Amino acid sequence: MPQFHWSWVMSTGYRREIDGLRAFAVLPVILFHAGLGIFPGGFTGVDVFFVISGYLIGGILIRELQEGRFSIIGFYERRARRILPALALVMLCCIPFAWAWMLPLEMKDFAQSVAAAALSVSNLLFWLEADYFDSAAELKPLLHSWSLGVEEQFYLLLPPALLLLWRWPMRRRMAVIALVALGSLALCMAMVRGSPAAAFYLLPFRAWELLAGTLCALWHLRNGQRGNGPLAALGLGAIVASVLVFDTSTPFPSAYALLPVTGSCLVLLFATPEGWAGRLLTLAPVVGIGLISYSAYLWHQPLLAFGRLYSLEAPTQGSLLAIAAASLPLAYLSWRFVEQPFRRRGPGALLPGRAAVLSLSAALIVAAVVFGALGHVRGGMPGRYTAEQQAFLKLHEWPRRCLFTRLDPLPVLPVPACRFLPATGHIKGRVALVGDSVMSSISPAAIRYLTAEGYMVEQFTHSHCTLNRAHHVNDIDAVPCPAFISRVTDYIAAQGFDLVISAGAFQNKLAQGKLSFVRTDGATATTDSFGRDFAQTAAATGTRLLLIEPHPRPEVDIRDRAVRQMRTHGSRTDYTMGRAAFVAQVSEIRALLEQSLPEDSLTVDPGEGFCSGDLCHFVHAGVPLLSDRTHFTDKGAQYALMPLLETVLKDSGY
DSSP, X not given: OOEEOHHXXXXXXXXXXXXXXXXXXXHHHHHHHTTOSSSTTGGGHHHHHHHHHHHHHHHXXXXXXXXXXXXXXXXXXXXXXXXXXXXXXXHHHHHHHHHHXXXXXXXXHHHHHHHHHHTTOHHHXXXXXXXXXXXXXXXXXXXXXXXXXXXXXXXXXXXXXXXXXXXXXXXXXXXXXXXXXXXXXXXXXXXXXXXXXXXXXXXXXXXHHHHHHHHHHHHHHHHOEEOOHHHHHHXXXXXXXXXXXXXXXXXXXXXXXXXXXXXXXXXXXXXXXXXXXXHHHTSHHHHHHHHTHHHHHHHHHHHHHHHHHHOSSOOOHHHHHHHHHHHHHHHHHHIIIIIHHHHOOSTTSSXXXXXXHHHHHHHHHHHHHHHHHHHHHTTSOGGGSOHHHHHHHHHTOOXXXXXXXXXXXOOOSSOGGGEEOOTXXXXXXXXXXXXXXXXXXXXXXXXXXXXXXXXXXXXXXXXXXXXXXXXXXXXXXGTTHHHHHHHHHHHHHXXXXXXXXXXXXXXXXXXXXXXXXXXXXXSOOOXXXXXXXXXXXXXXXXXXXXXXXXXXXXXXXXXXXXXXXHHHHSOOOOOEEEHHHHHHHHHHHXXXXXXXXXXXXXXXXXXXXXXXXXXXXXXXXXXESBSSXXXXXXXXXXXXXXXXXXXXXXHTTO
């Protein structure tokens, strides 16, 4: 078998097959974010990047420590030259499009992400904001910068850690790093079930992937590299398999990430230009894409996000493919005219010395932070919109009164601010409103009617919490839900309410037999277990249940589409979906809920308020019924839902 020595690798600093491996990482990521379905596990390309990064950067640190010339300042100077210029260019190019096309809240989020990306903490920001796979993620131009945040945080810790370990024998160094990596993997596997977003975004649960690359570099230092074609091919096959087999329903990273990580390690350890995998990875087009992979990674997400933001309809697969492909020529230009010139040092270079690099880096970071602060303080600069457009945006607002989130402590019941008394002072009965943010958006209209009828109303709403104390949505924001719902049901049962009204965003939680809930006992959630525990939770209240069933959910955000149409075309139109599409959208979850209801339960079908004939309408008399795709506007609840709710209540003696 071909053999070459680590000393050769470290002296030249370049292996063509690693650039080829970068191509195998970046293309699946780009096509995954384009939503084409070609590579359903394309997000695993980031894991490959992490291993490569740990190998190369760890290798550089090892070489410098060996030669006694390591400098922390020099290390961070190189990181700044490598990362900041292209990142700054992409962020700068994003700003005018964000200014023109983003709604105020989107602009606020974008401005914050610019500051976070410059400070290398965007992974923390996106962890707090949303789930990586939700629909809003597609519209965040800098979402992909989370991985840069993970890397830079890792490289704040790796140099001093290696300095401390360097006095020890090689075997002990490797053992310590391996133990830390195994600990990180164990934490990741434990976290992914209860807090998948944290496991995805945060360094403690990703460090093992970068450390795997560093261990490969240490292995080469100790043993040299002996090419092994079959093992390298096996590694490349593992990477391809993870891209093709995994999808967004795969609990990730967790143990599943071992497939692309192990595959990457096998390629790094055993691929040579002479082997089958090495020959594939060193093909000129593959290496070429690998060389521009950093810039391609930077460009693709903003292009796709702004393409989606500009389009009034969901972009076609052809247009998304064209947008994704455009990232490659842009990547070449920024690699050729930004990355390469800024990485050069010495006389004639754009940044000849360390002082120039550090000064420019500081200026870029300060500018980004100022921009982010302005966007945050000014609420996304709504002054960009006309008075008519701002007024229309206000129609789309929905109240968040008494809506708890995971950042709030569990409430001590009753909550005085969430108890509403009848205007007459005479209490006819007690009604509880229980559910998630959908119930919260309905509650003002429901409370107005019920208190006018003489009922005392108490609202118990929490983000992501449906009426089920043994299951919760597979999202970090839903982790408090079982405890919240248990506390609420116990309180309702003890206080003797007359009716529980519940609603939730059920329609996007069950599709094609896939249930996006997890069980609190760690067992696998199924439709049967969800239905059984839903019924048990409803029964535990000891109170009759009125369930507001799923409402029509449009394919596009109604508010976004309407305001963008006003800005680009000066008008807005009605927005509809076919009744048949609505029925297909909710049939699975509606059947599951209805068969799980206690016998004396009542139901309301919001579709009757949205739909007439063959169409379901989302605008009435120029007023939007939904704030986005999910939540009712106050007027929407009043028009599309309350007449139905009032009829059911009166017919049932309430």
